[in-house]
Amino acid sequence: MSAFIGIDLGTTFSAVATIDETGRAIVIHNDMGNNITPSCVFEDEQGVMKVGENARRQWGVTPDTAAARFKRDMGTSVTHRINSQDFTPTQLSTFILKKLVTDAAKTLGPIDEVVVTIPANFAHEARDATMTAARDAGLNVRHIINEPTAAALYYAFKSGEELGGIYAVYDLGGGTFDVSIIRVNGQEVEVMATNGVSKLGGDDFDRSMRNLVRTKFKDLTGESLEDDDFTTNEAEEEKKSLSSRKQVTIRVARQMIDIKREEFEEAISSYITQAEMLCEATIDEADIDVGDITGVFLAGGSTRIPLVMESVKNVFKKDPTSSVNVDEVVALGAALYAAYKGDKDKLSVVQQNAIKKIQVAESTGMCFGTISVGQDTARDTMRLVNSILIRKGEKIPCSITESFYTIHDGQEKVECKVTESSAAETDPRFVKVIWEGGLDLPKGRPANQEVKVTFAYDENQIMNCSFLDVTTKRETTVDLTMASAKPSGARDVDKFLVE
């Protein structure tokens, strides 16, 4: 049995998969026998942190004792309070990962290598935070893969036939939305373009459902609904019901409230339109017409919503492929990727044969640049601009070098910055500086000294940046992601107990 696993660390649910003796990708059950585990954490009366279904229920009943939906805040300064303690999203993700791997190890034994998936438009800090959580959970994460790419890999692998052509992956999960345009040739997967919205998913639809019920309750009674009269968990259940029924009747605070599917659809239509616009923009970025798309792969539980299916058909002019469990495809693809990237000697001959045709070519989901001075031709002045070195959609791995020049005689220092943006943004106000440092230069030199700036992005989406003074060979370098991964200050994960 291989011990390569793929983990889909989701906003609302997480899943773990591996490849079995026959080389098939399979989901590993958790200790309750379920394929997916709620990404919820709660602290019990003994102060023990628990993860999974009970935590989800607890979060619904007494939200103060539990945390959920924290994936959206990865890499930010937002904290989630459980009882009287504040936890970072990284710390909470550490609990989840530990639980997932502990459960998987019961089935698989010791885990050799882990691939964790991340949303395609996760910013650097969020990727970094995910890697930190994995490291703090004691996992040997050598590779990460974007969620839509993992989904595409699984669909290409499982079809059993030689797929060929351009496919769209529409990944609408609990918290984030990603869309990728991918060229598939058998089991070779090449990302052509990808985009995402960091806060668009089932969580927003649950909130829309809650708001809808609140509004109806107020119309009916003239009173406001208390938070615990209709919890997020209940909203989620009703939302799911509306995927198979035209109408639900909800009993709330001794009132019966009818919610029609079309009312719910109207409430979430703005989100669906956002997804549609992003799909169209991604088709543009891939430089193809919608007619060039052979098929559409679905991933994420929110794609079960009928309006979403309709929207997908409307945008891509095709019926999407959703013959597998859309909650699991990302984890399954990640398991295949783990085997593909891992030490093949640890795989059986059958497993090796099963994955031997897999090829994955990922592309950058972000633009990376540096801040320099350029002439503002509009205003005839000089000003700071974001100079993009690695453009979005660049095939990974890649390495780009550009020359810059010192501007002043006697310039003794260059301030080096690495920026990130999900669009080709030149205005420094609208990009994120993900690293900054300095390059000291010798005294007494005239202006126009060449400084070579090199950004190299490897297949694990780790970027090495160097700023080299050509004359003296003085250099400032940074290995982003790994180097900047800081200890999360995870609070005593050892006290974590599996439910």
Next chain:
Amino acid sequence: MEAVLGLVALFIGLIIISNILSAGARTFSAAGKAAVGKGSFSENMELAFQGMNPMTSRFVDAHLGENGEGPPYKAIEVKGLFPVKSPKRVAFITSVMDKTDGESVPVLSAIEAFQEPGSVAYQHITEVGDVSPDQGFVSWVRVGAVIPDLLITPTSGRRKFSAVLRLVDMDRMPSIELGMHDKSDVGLLWIHMLDFEHTVEEKGYLEAAEHRDEARALSVRIGMAVAMADGSLDDVEGTVLKNWIVKMIAPFSGEKRDHLKGVYNEAMSHAYDAAKSGDLSLSVLTEKLNDIAEKSIRYETIELCFDVMAADGVADAEEMKVIRKVAEALELDFDEIEKIRDQKIIGLDTSVSKQSSVEDLLGIEADWEVDRIKKHLRIEFQKWNNRLNALEEGGERDNAQSMLDMIANARKKYG
């Protein structure tokens, strides 16, 4: 003093010139290369031998850019013996004077790196290093550059210039102010003049100053037109205009300050009355501004308009329409206007900015085809989605999210 040094260090630290982003940036970096030339000074000087001619200089016309596709510039090259009687550490300094009207007057530079240390007069320095008597350049070596497009002259039109090339002792640096030096300065080792002519399109600094006060009075009137677009002048809008005037007169004192205060106050008062009675003609104001104002003042005006619009936290539809008209009439760069607009929008309270339609906010015209509107909305959606990722949690991020919601709602209308 420490604070000042800190700021200077920070600024110097920030400035790397990009060769990829804009024509201007390419221009500058290429100019740097051209000034240094192919081989180093020491390589050329190693070939020195006695019996060379005295040092002389010449212009070589060239074009910027790696493939010579950029704007023209004049490289200054020298050849011959260094006019020094003892070992010295030397540099070449290039200044440019305008002598169109007979008298030599300073020429200014638009770029700080081509300015004198204490003024904005054009200057370019190339350090050579240590030289000895009997040393010199056997070949022509580039030691300076004049980029005509950077020159700011007293007035526009066909101008006559002198490029003043000086060899100076870096250990006794002569004082050069506004392109002129003291002849008795011992640090000045050699001087040579090279004449050229060039047509300057942009308004000269004397012309600009002459009309600046009048132009800014027009800016106040246009700002008032924006404020009154919804039929009334809110206190916060009036305060924005007042603060703008205060800022504009701040550098002046005495009579000049009083004069300007009167001019601007009168402009505000008259514009208010005209707007109330429906007699404030935007086209007349913008036409006049185009005639007399340099580009930077026209941008100042647009920024004032957006400040007025954002003053009450509401991106009012009528105000946005007026601003759009002003921007079009002032013939300013569309991308730049968008950037100013976005910067203001992101600071608005989202709950009130919803009072304005997203079409107004995003500059969508009523006569656009649906496909064009959809594409525009898609581009704007991508832009704001990126900004959402770049902003920290808080008000501005919420506003970016609100923009996404508004764009999506607008898109729903167009199918």
